[in-house]
Amino acid sequence: MHFSIPDTQECKDDSGSSYTSYNMYINGVFHCSVRFRQLHQFHEQLKKEFGASSLPPFPPKKFLPLSPPQVEERRNMLEHYVQLVSQDTEIANSERFNGFLLSAQQETQKEEAERVTLDVFLMNGHKIVVNILSTDQTEDVLEKVASQIEIPDQYVYYFGIFLVRKEEGGDNSIVRKFQDFESPYISLKAANKEGVHRIVLRKSFWDSSFDDDLMDNKITMNLLYVQTVSDIERQWILATKDQLKHLATLNQKGSKKEYLRLARTLKYYNYIQFRPCNTDYPNPNSRVLIAAGNKELNFRVQVDNQMKEGSFKITRMKCWRITTTFPDDQEEGTKDSKPNLELSFEYLMARDSLKWITITSEQAMLMSMSLQAMVDELIMKKQGRKFKKPSDRLKNPSRGVVSGFGTNRQSSYANGELPQDIMEENQNEEQSAINKAMGSMKKISDKLSKSSSKADNGLTENTAFEGIGDDDL
Numbered sequence: 001m002h003f004s005i006p007d008t009q010e011c012k013d014d015s016g017s018s019y020t021s022y023n024m025y026i027n028g029v030f031h032c033s034v035r036f037r038q039l040h041q042f043h044e045q046l047k048k049e050f051g052a053s054s055l056p057p058f059p060p061k062k063f064l065p066l067s068p069p070q071v072e073e074r075r076n077m078l079e080h081y082v083q084l085v086s087q088d089t090e091i092a093n094s095e096r097f098n099g100f101l102l103s104a105q106q107e108t109q110k111e112e113a114e115r116v117t118l119d120v121f122l123m124n125g126h127k128i129v130v131n132i133l134s135t136d137q138t139e140d141v142l143e144k145v146a147s148q149i150e151i152p153d154q155y156v157y158y159f160g161i162f163l164v165r166k167e168e169g170g171d172n173s174i175v176r177k178f179q180d181f182e183s184p185y186i187s188l189k190a191a192n193k194e195g196v197h198r199i200v201l202r203k204s205f206w207d208s209s210f211d212d213d214l215m216d217n218k219i220t221m222n223l224l225y226v227q228t229v230s231d232i233e234r235q236w237i238l239a240t241k242d243q244l245k246h247l248a249t250l251n252q253k254g255s256k257k258e259y260l261r262l263a264r265t266l267k268y269y270n271y272i273q274f275r276p277c278n279t280d281y282p283n284p285n286s287r288v289l290i291a292a293g294n295k296e297l298n299f300r301v302q303v304d305n306q307m308k309e310g311s312f313k314i315t316r317m318k319c320w321r322i323t324t325t326f327p328d329d330q331e332e333g334t335k336d337s338k339p340n341l342e343l344s345f346e347y348l349m350a351r352d353s354l355k356w357i358t359i360t361s362e363q364a365m366l367m368s369m370s371l372q373a374m375v376d377e378l379i380m381k382k383q384g385r386k387f388k389k390p391s392d393r394l395k396n397p398s399r400g401v402v403s404g405f406g407t408n409r410q411s412s413y414a415n416g417e418l419p420q421d422i423m424e425e426n427q428n429e430e431q432s433a434i435n436k437a438m439g440s441m442k443k444i445s446d447k448l449s450k451s452s453s454k455a456d457n458g459l460t461e462n463t464a465f466e467g468i469g470d471d472d473l
Contacts, residue, residue: 001086001179002027002322002365005079008071009033020071022078024104027176028322028341028365030190032104039078042100046085049096056084098137101181106135109186118185120145120161120199122223123230128201134185138178141185143390145201155213155220157387160204163187166196171234174272176366177204177373202227206293206374207381208270215257225256228263236291238267268293272370277361290359292370295378297345312347314374315466318354320345321459322368343367348467368460375464 004025011021011033021033036059043058059077066074086092106113113135120128120141130144138161146156161184163175175197178184184199191197203214203224214220231237232247239247243266250259263269271293279288282303289300296311323342341364349355359367380386 001092002368003079003082003086005075005082008075020066022075024082026101027369029176031101031182032108034104036074045096046091049094050091054088054091056081098181102137102183105182105186109190111135111183111186116185118199120201122201123227132185135183136185138180138182138184139393150219152217152220153389153391155217156390158203158205158210158214158220159201159223162200162202163191164198164200166198173275174366176369206270206295206377208264211260211264215260221256224260228260232263236271236273237263237269270294271298274361274363274367277359277363279357279359281357290367292367292374295374297367312345312357314371314378314462315464316348317371317462318346318348318465319459319461320368320371322364341365372460375462378464
């Protein structure tokens with residue numbers, strides 16, 4: 001995960017007192033605004049659960065009002081703290097960590113828990129309507145969708161729910177996969193303020209051998225089929241004219257398994273295709289088509305009027321990072337200023353020869369998350385682990401959240417009923433303490449560094465990196 005706190009805002013609480021709120025972005029998307037004291041209380045709870053030695057230093061308290069330079073210094077220190085904490089997988093995967101982020105999102109968006117319906121789509125446009133709580137987290141929503149369409153429990157987490165944007169040309173592009181620390185309902189509502197988005201159910205694995213597990217079940221096989229047909233129609237999967245003719249014949253016959261078996265032999269099966277972007281390889285400012293899948297980033301670059309193709313294996317990427325920049329002709333805070341996102345990875349070109357390669361794309365964050373997901377899946381397979389099942393999760397956990405974020409609020413209800421404590425929430429003393437004046441959120445571009453300066457959101461070390469040996473040369 002990529003955390004940043006690029007800016008702050010001045011707010012007033014219920015008593016009229018002013019305070020500074022820190023805007024937190026996760027994977028390039030605004031997530032929440034938090035006060036210093038809330039982050040400090042969160043730090044104290046992490047110390048109790050994981051020990052002080054496992055945590056980085058937390059910015060010290062100040063007893064006098066902060067000057068603007070001191071606020072900026074604290075913002076930078078808090079950003080660094082959250083980035084370091086999130087790199088500890090034990091902490092980042094804990095109920096304490098995810099519960100804090102989920103509750104912070106809920107309070108920032110001023111979203112009270114209520115029963116709502118949520119539309120979740122398949123890639124062919126088929127709509128699944130589920131009844132949820134507006135504050136249900138991602139895994140709760142996924143499990144309810146899976147239950148409604150009768151996906152067997154052992155296959156639920158072969159799938160994920162994704163935020164998809166409707167483009168001007170009529171196509172749909174994947175924005176990101178929903179994470180467990182957020183409410184899909186709240187996130188969708190926020191995203192639709194800046195365009196038309198929907199939630200889509202897709203398979204959530206990269207190794208096509210996992211298809212074999214799903215082929216013998218009618219429901220999961222149909223989900224694979226629907227996604228594959230869609231990917232072929234939008235040319236995410238490439239096929240010759242003869243192959244397309246054969247696929248059309250199988251489709252007419254209703255031979256779904258045979259259709260899938262043929263599709264799995266085609267180029268870019270089980271890849272995500274990104275929109276055209278720029279890279280500095282093999283030449284500066286090269287136009288490139290990038291696809292992620294099969295443990296690689298695949299490049300198609302126009303060189304000397306010819307389309308040349310190359311691949312960068314994830315096991316040869318030592319590390320990667322996301323950087324935000326402004327073009328030289330833009331100024332900070334101007335109306336039309338828009339930051340560029342860059343994904344840079346250090347690649348082992350040959351033994352003792354590492355090279356940094358940079359991609360400039362508004363989908364750089366999705367590329368980075370795709371790399372991380374492929375690495376995590378590769379490690380999972382090497383360790384012989386399996387996809388988790390709904391029964392592996394703690395149901396109705398007392399989530400680790402701090403005061404001001406609805407202490408110990410539960411986010412998952414097995415029977416789908418609205419709990420009595422939430423129905424009476426307006427009479428609850430705890431609710432009256434929740435801050436009602438977080439203020440309007442600011443866009444990430446408002447206070448990022450000036451032209452040609454860079455805001456590095458942290459270096460991701462690749463745990464699947466493999467050096468080149470003599471047999472590889």
